Amino acid sequence: MSEVMIQADGLVKIYKTKQTEVLALQGLDLTVEQGELTALIGNSGSGKSTFLNMIGGLDRPSAGSLVVGGKNLFTMTERELVVYKRDTVGFVWQNNGRNLLPYLTVLENIMLPMHLSNVKKKRTKALELLEMVGLSSKKNSRMNMLSGGEQQRVAIAIALANSPKLLLADEPTGSVDPKTANYIFDVFTELNRQGQTILIVTHDVALSKKVKRVVAIRDGKISSERILKEKYADRLKEVSIDWRHEDTQEEYVIMDKAGRVQIPREIIGSLELKDNKVKLELQDGKVIISRPEE
Numbered sequence: 001m002s003e004v005m006i007q008a009d010g011l012v013k014i015y016k017t018k019q020t021e022v023l024a025l026q027g028l029d030l031t032v033e034q035g036e037l038t039a040l041i042g043n044s045g046s047g048k049s050t051f052l053n054m055i056g057g058l059d060r061p062s063a064g065s066l067v068v069g070g071k072n073l074f075t076m077t078e079r080e081l082v083v084y085k086r087d088t089v090g091f092v093w094q095n096n097g098r099n100l101l102p103y104l105t106v107l108e109n110i111m112l113p114m115h116l117s118n119v120k121k122k123r124t125k126a127l128e129l130l131e132m133v134g135l136s137s138k139k140n141s142r143m144n145m146l147s148g149g150e151q152q153r154v155a156i157a158i159a160l161a162n163s164p165k166l167l168l169a170d171e172p173t174g175s176v177d178p179k180t181a182n183y184i185f186d187v188f189t190e191l192n193r194q195g196q197t198i199l200i201v202t203h204d205v206a207l208s209k210k211v212k213r214v215v216a217i218r219d220g221k222i223s224s225e226r227i228l229k230e231k232y233a234d235r236l237k238e239v240s241i242d243w244r245h246e247d248t249q250e251e252y253v254i255m256d257k258a259g260r261v262q263i264p265r266e267i268i269g270s271l272e273l274k275d276n277k278v279k280l281e282l283q284d285g286k287v288i289i290s291r292p293e294e
């Protein structure tokens with residue numbers, strides 16, 4: 001049985017500064033089921049981090065509705081929000097300096113967030129997490145002795161320390177080399193295979209092609225979705241595939257709650273419209289949009 005993990009409806013976020021107002025999210029609708037691995041892509045400034053921060057409880061939405069793991073992000077009190085951030089979501093950033101302590105060992109860093117909640121057998125759990133990200137051999141190294149990619153893997157382990165229902169990652173491979181990026185990405189894929197729900201923002205086209213569901217955000221709204229083709233689903237680990245040059249996914253446009261669909265500009269162009277009226281017909285279960293006859 002599938003359960004909804006993220007339900008965003010008409011989500012709006014307005015950033016107010018002294019001079020201006022920025023509409024960062026403009027009525028975003030998205031449903032993510034439990035157990036999904038979803039990638040979020042989009043141009044710089046399209047609202048990806050804003051959306052992730054709303055889900056992570058780091059910032060409050062302005063309007064619409066947002067429910068994550070059954071918790072309503074609008075009606076939550078500050079106190080409930082603290083518990084939510086500790087137990088429901090785990091966060092990985094591009095720049096992991098924010099959640100790592102340089103003079104503690106890898107193991108101590110992973111055990112640290114567990115002291116805030118009542119995880120039993122902290123050390124066993126921390127070792128398990130380290131194994132999962134492939135860093136068991138570095139457990140006693142100090143954080144500042146690790147490479148960027150290794151630090152990022154520790155950051156993933158830390159984000160998972162309290163067994164969050166949802167793992168959020170904002171460009172987790174943004175500052176590592178392609179080989180490390182691939183490795184880190186495989187860690188996410190493996191976590192997902194074990195049942196972890198993950199939402200990941202990425203700029204990396206090659207990596208996004210290995211994901212079952214890629215959601216594109218444009219001007220603070222979901223504009224299209226790409227779904228992995230069946231024949232690639234079982235081949236995600238094949239290194240022989242050059243993912244950059246494969247068309248692994250099928251693209252869909254998104255219909256909003258009012259039934260509006262945005263038709264890509266190239267397709268509109270081929271209709272050669274005289275004005276803004278189109279003919280809409282239902283034929284054999286298909287909706288046909290055409291230029292009105294003269």
Ligand SMILES: Nc1ncnc2c1ncn2[C@@H]1O[C@H](COP(=O)(O)OP(=O)(O)OP(=O)(O)O)[C@@H](O)[C@H]1O
Nearest residue numbers: 015016022024042043044045046047048049050051
């Ligand atoms: N704290 C803030 N105050 C004011 N404006 C903000 C703030 N944070 C983000 N914005 C604006 O909101 C819009 C969306 O920003 P956001 O960071 O979500 O984009 P993004 O898709 O994550 O971009 P990038 O790929 O560059 O990380 C941008 O126009 C940005 O300038």
Ligand SMILES: [Mg+2]
Nearest residue numbers: 048049050170
């Ligand atoms: Mg961003």
